[in-house]
Every structure is written in structure tokens, then in C-alpha cells.
Amino acid sequence: MTEIDIEQNVDEAQSAALELAKLSDEERTEALHEIADAIEARTDEVLEANEKDVTEGERLLEDGEYTQALVDRLKLSESKIESITEMVRSVADQEDPLGKTLSARELDENLELYKVAVPIGVIGTVFESRPDALVQIAALGLKSGNAVILKGGSEALHSNRILFEIIEDAAADAGVPDGWAQHIEAREDVDALLEMGESIDLLMPRGSSEFVGYIQDNTSIPVLGHTEGICHVYVDDEADLSMAEDIAYDAKVQYPAVCNAVETLLVHESVADEFLPAIADRYNSADVEMRGDEATREIVDVEAATETDWDTEYGDLIVSIRIVDSLETAVDHITTHGSKHTDSIVTENADRASTFMRSLDSASVFHNASTRFADGYRFGLGAEVGISTGKIHARGPVGLEGLTTYKYHLEGDGQLVATYAGEDAKPYTHEEFDEEWNPGRLSDE
Amino acid sequence: MTEIDIEQNVDEAQSAALELAKLSDEERTEALHEIADAIEARTDEVLEANEKDVTEGERLLEDGEYTQALVDRLKLSESKIESITEMVRSVADQEDPLGKTLSARELDENLELYKVAVPIGVIGTVFESRPDALVQIAALGLKSGNAVILKGGSEALHSNRILFEIIEDAAADAGVPDGWAQHIEAREDVDALLEMGESIDLLMPRGSSEFVGYIQDNTSIPVLGHTEGICHVYVDDEADLSMAEDIAYDAKVQYPAVCNAVETLLVHESVADEFLPAIADRYNSADVEMRGDEATREIVDVEAATETDWDTEYGDLIVSIRIVDSLETAVDHITTHGSKHTDSIVTENADRASTFMRSLDSASVFHNASTRFADGYRFGLGAEVGISTGKIHARGPVGLEGLTTYKYHLEGDGQLVATYAGEDAKPYTHEEFDEEWNPGRLSDE
Known part of the structure; x- marks a missing residue:
């Protein structure tokens, strides 16, 4: 894939992210259940593709290039696929991390400020050879309304391809906007992703400390990741x-x-x-x-x-x-x-x-x-997105909340800053209150 | 200053940050009031130093290197110094952003998790020629328990030096740990700062869009900053x-x-x-x-x-x-x-x-x-740290809260993960409750 292709992928994800953010929790939840059903229904195809990866892995094991542990992690079975679909359903049924009013403050009469939880946008992920990682990250992304760029280990290429195809098809059938998930296959493309600070909002690398450290040191995109645990x-x-x-x-x-x-x-x-x-x-x-x-x-x-x-x-x-x-x-x-x-x-x-x-x-x-x-x-955060060793944005164990940010919604009825400035400045009231954002609230009153 | 000196500065700030985090709100507030008093008491010294910057600025204005606007921004007066001390006192009297229990959850009986607001650590700042910027950033840093690295514009060097000396002295007298604020003078040192991801937790550049963009593109340290407003x-x-x-x-x-x-x-x-x-x-x-x-x-x-x-x-x-x-x-x-x-x-x-x-x-x-x-x-966030055009950690107008992160405090009475794993796993209760963290709570009961 050329750098231009990658940019096209990421642009598509960015456009899709805006549409994805508008889906209701019901729509996202339903789509995840359909993804789980589709993986279940197409288990044979997944196992067949996985067999190719495992065969290649065993060959490289014999050549001493792979470890037994790596081949074991790679290998899927009916029961592993069952636990993958269970995981997708459990992410589906998490509490919606979006749309919550995090705080509400009256600035003045009929001038109300709401801080509302929204998706981050486009999340770039680079992960290890375990094929369930692709499914898990796609599921967490969809539940939190984020578009995802998925780059898996080349060892799991065939498994990842079929799982991605199943997810893409099922999500499209369920009305999820095209392009919300992008599958990137080449190792070289990772470096292209690291440069795309204009369009990728967050990177979530998974893998060894060295790998996560490499990502952190080579991008100005914020990184949610885990290096060492001493x-x-x-x-x-x-x-x-x-x-x-x-x-x-x-x-x-x-x-x-x-x-x-x-x-x-x-x-x-x-x-x-x-x-x-x-x-x-x-x-x-x-x-x-x-x-x-x-x-x-x-x-x-x-x-x-x-x-x-x-x-x-x-x-x-x-x-x-x-x-x-x-x-x-x-x-x-x-x-x-x-x-x-x-x-x-x-x-x-x-x-x-x-x-x-x-x-x-x-x-x-x-x-x-x-x-x-x-x-x-164990902390009760629901689906685990990962553990962050950074201090900014999300720290320690991170739940779906870590894949959200917020927007300020201000509802007024024509207020001007000039009214609150200068000699006869009207004072602000600045009082917190307990109400969900609802754009009709002021006109209904 | 050599790169080694800069590293020493930043190391000192890092050690001081750990001590600073332990100061009570009363201690931080009191120190800020003493800083305000000291600036007031030493107004003449500040004006004298500022005169040097202004004279140099006017010379460069004549040579066409500076603009009148820049020289105007540089110039201090008694009334400007008054408004600086007023600002410091207003930051001092803000609600403490630290120590708050953001959420509390029972994981099981006598196993209680508290998410507690804490300082971020070391904040690196690079700012414009306005001499009040140094004072404002130091004040915001101290109130939020963060060590600060201060790099001001060279145009304001004499003013910044004396203001920094006054702040450092007054803070030391008030018991703030040495090294919590570091003054960096050379333009070249900015690039050294950008490389110190191990010791600087957050960068807050202020200045033109181009300048903030340059910082963002040239560091892997998280940046809280503001580029464009269209x-x-x-x-x-x-x-x-x-x-x-x-x-x-x-x-x-x-x-x-x-x-x-x-x-x-x-x-x-x-x-x-x-x-x-x-x-x-x-x-x-x-x-x-x-x-x-x-x-x-x-x-x-x-x-x-x-x-x-x-x-x-x-x-x-x-x-x-x-x-x-x-x-x-x-x-x-x-x-x-x-x-x-x-x-x-x-x-x-x-x-x-x-x-x-x-x-x-x-x-x-x-x-x-x-x-x-x-x-x-206007949003009622209190002292304004800045406006962030990033989506991660802090978005839009940012108050003191934006200079905090959190720590998880877990209080138990000897709980083991083995109890909650395997066949006879004890279930978690995972119930939110409303209580401030207090490490004696379980033993008091």
C-alpha cells in the first residue's frame, strides 16, 4: 500500500467518524450483536483462514523464527471463537459511554452550558498477533462511536482479513457508516500512520514495552498505551x-x-x-x-x-x-x-x-x-480498553470512558458577550445544576 | 546553558514536584498570597528591570525589528503590576483542584477504590513576551501543585528575571520546596525541553499558531495548546x-x-x-x-x-x-x-x-x-489556563482542572486476587458510593 492509499483510508475513517458519532446507543449495540452473530455463523471460514496462519507459523517455528508461545496465541478454535463472540456481546451491552451530560452550569438566566461526552474521532491501533485483538478493538471502537484504523501482526494476516471482512459486512448491514473501520496490512504503513496527526486523534499500540515506547517516541499523536509494570x-x-x-x-x-x-x-x-x-x-x-x-x-x-x-x-x-x-x-x-x-x-x-x-x-x-x-x-470499569502508563487523559486501567472526550454545548436565547462586558456588565450567575442537555429545553419553557 | 544544565533544571523540578504534591491547599494558597505581597513590595525593582527591556525594545523598534504593539505589551506600569498581583490573589483563592475524590466504588466489602485528583507533575511552558505571563503560569502551576519550567520571550528577559527571583524567594519563605519553578532563558533550550518526555509531563506553549504548531510537531510530550480559531x-x-x-x-x-x-x-x-x-x-x-x-x-x-x-x-x-x-x-x-x-x-x-x-x-x-x-x-471555570484545540485530556476552555490528573487509591484489609478468580471466584460488588478517600476509614469501622 502506498502512503497515498493510507491517507485515503484515514480520510475515509475521518468522514465516517462524523457519521458514526450520530448513531444512537441502540444502533451501535445492535450492530455489535449482529457482528457477534456473523462471526458465529461464519466460524468455519474463520477457522479455515486461521489454519493458513498457523501452518505458516509452524513452518517458521521449525525454522526457529517463531516461538511456540506465538503459534499458540495465533491458533483459534471453536471455543476460542465462542469466547470472542461473548466478548463482543459483553462490549455491546456495556453502558453507553456517549451522550452523558458530565456537568451543567447556568451562566445566566436562559444561558446554559452543558459538557457532553462524545467520541474522540479516529483511533489508530497497532496490535499483536492474537487474532481476537482485532475484534476486541473494533468492538470497543464501535461501542464508543470512534472510527478505528486496525493494523494487526502479519502472523495473523489471514485470520485478521476474514474477521475484518465479517465485521465490515455485518456492521454495514446494521447501518454503520462505511469506512468506520479500516484494515491496514503492511508493517511500513505504521510509520505513515505516526505522521498523520491531522487526522488521527489517538494511537493505541499494544505489544512489548519496546514497541509501545517506539510508537511514543516517534509520533506527536497522543498515545494511550502501556509500557512497563515494575x-x-x-x-x-x-x-x-x-x-x-x-x-x-x-x-x-x-x-x-x-x-x-x-x-x-x-x-x-x-x-x-x-x-x-x-x-x-x-x-x-x-x-x-x-x-x-x-x-x-x-x-x-x-x-x-x-x-x-x-x-x-x-x-x-x-x-x-x-x-x-x-x-x-x-x-x-x-x-x-x-x-x-x-x-x-x-x-x-x-x-x-x-x-x-x-x-x-x-x-x-x-x-x-x-x-x-x-x-x-476488577476496578469495575466494564470493558477494559487497556492500562495507560501515561498521566494525561487516561491513567491506569482504562474503560470505554477513555475513548471519549467532551464537547461544550451552550444553549441561549440570543445572549451577547457585550451585555456582560464593560461598565454596566451584567454578572454571570455560574450555578451548577442537574439536567441533561436537550436543545429544546429553553424554547419549551 | 548547556543541555546538561537544562536536564539538571528539569530533574530538580521533577524531585520538587513530588514534594509539592504533598502541600496542603492552605500552604499553596498562603504561598501565592506571599508572592503577591512580594511583587507589590518590590514594584520598583520590577519597573527598573522592565525599563531595560523597554529601552532595548524601543531601540529595536527604531531598527524596524520590533512592532509598536510588541513594545506596548512589554511595558509594565504600577497599575499593570497591581493587576498582576490581583490576578495572583485570585488564583490563590480558587477552589482547590487537588485531593477531590472524583469517584468512589466498593469492589467488595472493605475493598474500596477511590479516584483522587492529583497534580500532573512537571509542566513545561514557553510563552510570549508579555511579562505577566510568567507570573500567571507560575501561579496556576503552584495552585495546582505542579512544578513549572518557565521559558519566556527574550524581549522580556530582565523583567522575567526579577519577577522569577521574587516568586522564587517568596515561595521559599512560605515553605514551597526548592526547585518547583525553573527559569530557562535561551531560545535553544526550547528544543532540549521538547526531547525530555521522560521528565516533562505536559507542555503548554503560548504564542502564534505557527509557534504552537511547531511545538506540537516536534515533541512526543503531550501539548495543551491553542492553534487556530476559525x-x-x-x-x-x-x-x-x-x-x-x-x-x-x-x-x-x-x-x-x-x-x-x-x-x-x-x-x-x-x-x-x-x-x-x-x-x-x-x-x-x-x-x-x-x-x-x-x-x-x-x-x-x-x-x-x-x-x-x-x-x-x-x-x-x-x-x-x-x-x-x-x-x-x-x-x-x-x-x-x-x-x-x-x-x-x-x-x-x-x-x-x-x-x-x-x-x-x-x-x-x-x-x-x-x-x-x-x-x-465566561464558562465559570475560574482561572483560565488556556484554550485547547486538542481533543485529548482537555478540550476547549481549560481551568485549573486541566492541570490535574488522577490516581487510584485502593483501601483493603488484605484482599487477594486469588479469592476472586477460578472456580469458586467470589463476585465483585462494584457499587458506587459517596465518600472522600480517608486511609483510616476501614480500620476505624
Whole structure:
């Protein structure tokens, strides 16, 4: 595809976005249900296309170019397709993120300002080889009224093509404006997308930290994405140690591959003698490799941690342990080595919890809970769009709300700024009130 | 200053930001009042320094390098300094944008999630020659708990230096952590700032559209800024024409130099014969230059508009006029030529207003009101941080809230994710409730 083609794709998406924004929640919901039905009805076609990707993947596995894990992620089955359609229906049935009046303020009599939730516009996404990613992103985009540019991994090309075709057809049948979703296939086109700040409003890359970092560094388009998760649990000297043990265990062992798993335990020196042997037993029973600082290794028999350990996201059954002499040292360690993702303090002392939570600049700061709770579903945000490690617009776990922005709607009956300026300026009333935007409101009164 | 110096400045700001975030509203408010007092007390020093800038400015004016307007903007007086200190006190007394619990949700019994407003961190600002800009940005930063990097115009260097010194001294006396504000002097350092995505969280450039555009195109740091304002008033066939006349007049004449002034009038063909002569009289009386399309010029005697007129922000007593055959054509014109800033429809028909407001992707869409209302003060947002033409994070007029982000605080009593996963998974309750975050809440119960 040439750069001109890509620009045409994105232009089409931009025009479609304006039409899409006008669909009602019922229309968007209905379209998503039709997409789910269509995927279900055309399961055989999807499996057939997927078979081509898997065969090619296995060939590259033999050549040592692919890993088994990659081929496994690629592979669809009837039951996987079932869970994909279930996911689409669940996104369909989420509460509508659009149209809500976020705030309403009377500026003066019959001059009413409404802040209304609207779609962002055009969202560019570049994602990993898992074929369900294309479906999920398209579904989240449609539910939130955004046009989407979809660029999947080349490993899943055949699967993505047929899934895209099914989605496009079903959405068109349901009255969704043509062009709302665009499928981009070539790796080179990603760099063209990064330059299109005039027409793409937000980028959502998914993949390795390096990949997301590359996107962030090479575009002036806002990026909603997730780089690193170096999460900490700090066991305070006033911790309930049995609670600390459970939390440290859960945060590492329950699912070590994810970004909200703990990587470093910080233990107050006055409880280390009691706490470390106990947690070491638990970790040993789960085959967790421990790497400790010198002080830790005087208490328990573990590997030595090096400076790089403090900066490493293992994503695996490995944990680093450091003994600290104070809450302040723990905070300093996290500020220096953390990734501003999720950090938890275990303590019975509310003041110390407050200091910890206020001192850290992390998206999620927890008190007496496992870091693993940092997740859109657990937070009750509904469909999870992703986790953001940025601070602007959306931070931490992001729900559909993260794919919206707002517009100011002002309803007047002929007001002029001149009336409110100069010597005899009329004052503004500026009073908040509780009412949904309705353009007929003033004339009905 | 070398690049290393700049990095040191920004590092200092980053460390200070963490301390600054812990100050109470009382401490920040008090510091701002002390800054205002100090500026007042040291008025003579400020005027003396400003005199140097003005003298240099007048020299460059003679050489034809500066404009009179620039020299005027540069010049301070006792009364201007008074209005600067008044502004600082008014920012001081704004409602605290920090610490508010934005939402609270029970995930399960004694597992409570709070979304809490916090500062963004480090804000980089590059601004015009007006010396009050430095004071205003420092004040907004301090009130919202953000560290600020201040780069002013070289024309105001002496004024900025003394104002910065006064602010720094007064803030330090009031207990604000050292390093929270950094003054950068060299033009070359701006490019170094643009590369510091690791340590600068947000950029706020102020200046010409070209300048803000340059910043946006040359950084991956999020930018809160304002480029163009090409605003429209559409006079519908169901408009109250006398109201339309007043709005079109106010939107152009009340203050033509600002971004929310109207640049193009779109008039429905069925009312053009009646409306155009009337508004032309009003505009003529205020020396507004009109440029119309062919159909307009058949009705009133005005200059011819060219294609470039539709894309031009005049910022002056000039207006372009086009006759359209429908609401849809008006919407298309605005979508093609507008800048997504502020657009207003004049109509007595609520459905047509609704269509207009829903169809446009503009930050502010108005019904029967002058475009000139698009402003933070008029919207009741308190201190105005600026107007954003971006869609992400903050859109349209931005108050102090735009300088905040949020953190998730989770309060538990030892909850583990394992309890809520697998076969016997405990369900989440996910119920919103109305309570401020207080880390002692669970233990107090």
C-alpha cells in the first residue's frame, strides 16, 4: 500500500467518524450483536483462514523464527471463537459511554452550558498477533462511536482479513457508516500512520514495552498505551505480617506474566527477621526465584540481587527483595526504580498508608491489597480498553470512558458577550445544576 | 546553558514536584498570597528591570525589528503590576483542584477504590513576551501543585528575571520546596525541553499558531495548546433574524482580535434577502470589511471572497459571508474549513439545533448565543489556563482542572486476587458510593 492509499483510508475513517458519532446507543449495540452473530455463523471460514496462519507459523517455528508461545496465541478454535463472540456481546451491552451530560452550569438566566461526552474521532491501533485483538478493538471502537484504523501482526494476516471482512459486512448491514473501520496490512504503513496527526486523534499500540515506547517516541499523536509494570509491595514495620505474606504471595504467584504482578518486595528492617523466612517458604513452595540484597541474604538463603534487578520487569516467577530502614527509603526506592504503575503498602497504621499513597506518583497506590487488583475489570470499569502508563487523559486501567472526550454545548436565547462586558456588565450567575442537555429545553419553557 | 544544565533544571523540578504534591491547599494558597505581597513590595525593582527591556525594545523598534504593539505589551506600569498581583490573589483563592475524590466504588466489602485528583507533575511552558505571563503560569502551576519550567520571550528577559527571583524567594519563605519553578532563558533550550518526555509531563506553549504548531510537531510530550480559531455563525432559515443580527455583530465586533470571534457567516438562502442587508448595515457602521461569495454579492455590495477566505483567521474587523442551501451544506462547510473551535447556530428549531450540534466535531457548539462566550471565565471555570484545540485530556476552555490528573487509591484489609478468580471466584460488588478517600476509614469501622 502506498502512503497515498493510507491517507485515503484515514480520510475515509475521518468522514465516517462524523457519521458514526450520530448513531444512537441502540444502533451501535445492535450492530455489535449482529457482528457477534456473523462471526458465529461464519466460524468455519474463520477457522479455515486461521489454519493458513498457523501452518505458516509452524513452518517458521521449525525454522526457529517463531516461538511456540506465538503459534499458540495465533491458533483459534471453536471455543476460542465462542469466547470472542461473548466478548463482543459483553462490549455491546456495556453502558453507553456517549451522550452523558458530565456537568451543567447556568451562566445566566436562559444561558446554559452543558459538557457532553462524545467520541474522540479516529483511533489508530497497532496490535499483536492474537487474532481476537482485532475484534476486541473494533468492538470497543464501535461501542464508543470512534472510527478505528486496525493494523494487526502479519502472523495473523489471514485470520485478521476474514474477521475484518465479517465485521465490515455485518456492521454495514446494521447501518454503520462505511469506512468506520479500516484494515491496514503492511508493517511500513505504521510509520505513515505516526505522521498523520491531522487526522488521527489517538494511537493505541499494544505489544512489548519496546514497541509501545517506539510508537511514543516517534509520533506527536497522543498515545494511550502501556509500557512497563515494575510494581512494589512494601511491608511496613506496622504490617500485619500474615496479611503481608498473603499479599506478597498473591501479587507474585497468582499470575506472574502480567504487568500488575509485583517485581520487588521492600521489607522494613524491624520485621525482616520474622517476615522473610515465612515468605521465603511460601515462595519456595511455588518455585519463585528470590533475589535479595545483602541484608536479606543474611536472613534467608536466596540469590544476590544486582542493581539491574531493581529496574527489571521479570514477568515471571522471580522476585527481588530489599530491606529498607524506613518508609521514606521505601518511597525513594520506588520513585527511583518504579514505573509509576501500581505499588502497595501493607500496614495497620493509617498515617503511614496515607504518606505512602500521597508520596508516590503511581497510577494505582494500594493499602493492604494485592497489586493484582489494578485492572479494568476488577476496578469495575466494564470493558477494559487497556492500562495507560501515561498521566494525561487516561491513567491506569482504562474503560470505554477513555475513548471519549467532551464537547461544550451552550444553549441561549440570543445572549451577547457585550451585555456582560464593560461598565454596566451584567454578572454571570455560574450555578451548577442537574439536567441533561436537550436543545429544546429553553424554547419549551 | 548547556543541555546538561537544562536536564539538571528539569530533574530538580521533577524531585520538587513530588514534594509539592504533598502541600496542603492552605500552604499553596498562603504561598501565592506571599508572592503577591512580594511583587507589590518590590514594584520598583520590577519597573527598573522592565525599563531595560523597554529601552532595548524601543531601540529595536527604531531598527524596524520590533512592532509598536510588541513594545506596548512589554511595558509594565504600577497599575499593570497591581493587576498582576490581583490576578495572583485570585488564583490563590480558587477552589482547590487537588485531593477531590472524583469517584468512589466498593469492589467488595472493605475493598474500596477511590479516584483522587492529583497534580500532573512537571509542566513545561514557553510563552510570549508579555511579562505577566510568567507570573500567571507560575501561579496556576503552584495552585495546582505542579512544578513549572518557565521559558519566556527574550524581549522580556530582565523583567522575567526579577519577577522569577521574587516568586522564587517568596515561595521559599512560605515553605514551597526548592526547585518547583525553573527559569530557562535561551531560545535553544526550547528544543532540549521538547526531547525530555521522560521528565516533562505536559507542555503548554503560548504564542502564534505557527509557534504552537511547531511545538506540537516536534515533541512526543503531550501539548495543551491553542492553534487556530476559525469560528462560524450559521443563520438558519428558521432563525429569529433580529437575534441572528445581534449575534453576528457581537461575535465579530465586540473583540475581533481573539480566537473566539467569528470569521465566517453562513446564511441560509431563504433568509439571505432579508438578513444580509440588515447585517451589512450594522457591519458597515462598525467598519467591518465584508467578503462574500457570488450569491451574497447579488444581495449586498461587498468584496469578493476567495477560497482562502474560508480558511483564514482574520483576527480583525473582516468577515467572510457565504449563502448555503441547507443546514447540511453549512455543516459540510464548517467541517471542511473550520478549526473545531467554536461554532454557533441561530435557529428557533430545536431539532435543527440538535443536528448542528451533534454533527460538528468542535470543542464548543452553541445554539442562539455569540461565539465570544467560549472562554474559561465566561464558562465559570475560574482561572483560565488556556484554550485547547486538542481533543485529548482537555478540550476547549481549560481551568485549573486541566492541570490535574488522577490516581487510584485502593483501601483493603488484605484482599487477594486469588479469592476472586477460578472456580469458586467470589463476585465483585462494584457499587458506587459517596465518600472522600480517608486511609483510616476501614480500620476505624
